[in-house]
Amino acid sequence: MMDATDIKIIEALRENGRMTMKELGKKVHLTGQAASSRVIKLEEEGIIEGYTIRVNERAMGNPVHCFLQIFTNSLHHKPYFSFLETRQEYVRNNYKISGEACYLLECRFPSNEELDQFLIQLNEHVSYKLSIVIRG
Amino acid sequence: MMDATDIKIIEALRENGRMTMKELGKKVHLTGQAASSRVIKLEEEGIIEGYTIRVNERAMGNPVHCFLQIFTNSLHHKPYFSFLETRQEYVRNNYKISGEACYLLECRFPSNEELDQFLIQLNEHVSYKLSIVIRG
DNA sequence: CAAGAACACTTGATTTGTGAAAGGATTATG
């Protein structure tokens, strides 16, 4: 299904997803066209899900990075999900996990004030344990 | 520094980082060239750190996704870091965090067997609490 | 063993996108 060249292609595109097919071809010893058709195949197979950018969240004004272990007392998780919907700007990931907590929520905030506001409102629906990222 | 158009550009590129400048320009009501020069500026300012792909980790053969809270008994964290170095293929992120644990370690594994091996060796250096991601 | 389908790649022609230079509109500045 996938061979060594495909792996190299994925590694190359992970580093620079905007590389031209010609460049990519050079890296894996193929013509641009051959590289391109392999990439199209990887996209069709769903291995490459899409192209995106790495954004400096600090420069974007969201320096406060944190993880929250979420503990739901109630049996109904919907209020929590609904709340997250309304705070999409802050939420980066919400993982349903095994272990003590029900969810692991990853967020970004402009400052501790916004974080505090978020926590106050979050606490209306669930309990949490907060971990702030000191260094990524 | 950044205006509404820049925000739109970043949102558009987050969704599709390989979009042509012409397309991008259309989205934000600019010519391709104007869009391009804004993108170059955002790159130079370090707001756009780079371009990459979203890879389907399941299709890539790493369906087991987990987070580990790391507790270091010893005062020396170096053995732990050295260990991580030798297991880069599995490690996605290692966040230094506030809270109960010292680090939050995000990993991917092909199967529970590899995870188990990893945990056995990890345990030679630190204690941990394991959370497996049920749903991203 | 040979025919032929399937596959992956290359080549060449055409379309499309990119980058550089020049020029115009708007806004700030002495």
Next chain:
DNA sequence: CATAATCCTTTCACAAATCAAGTGTTCTTG
């Protein structure tokens, strides 16, 4: 009021992507 700075557009030359054949290799199958 003149000047500079900023940001945009237009134009054009060049580079890259795409499309359509065409080639060679491998694998299957009669």
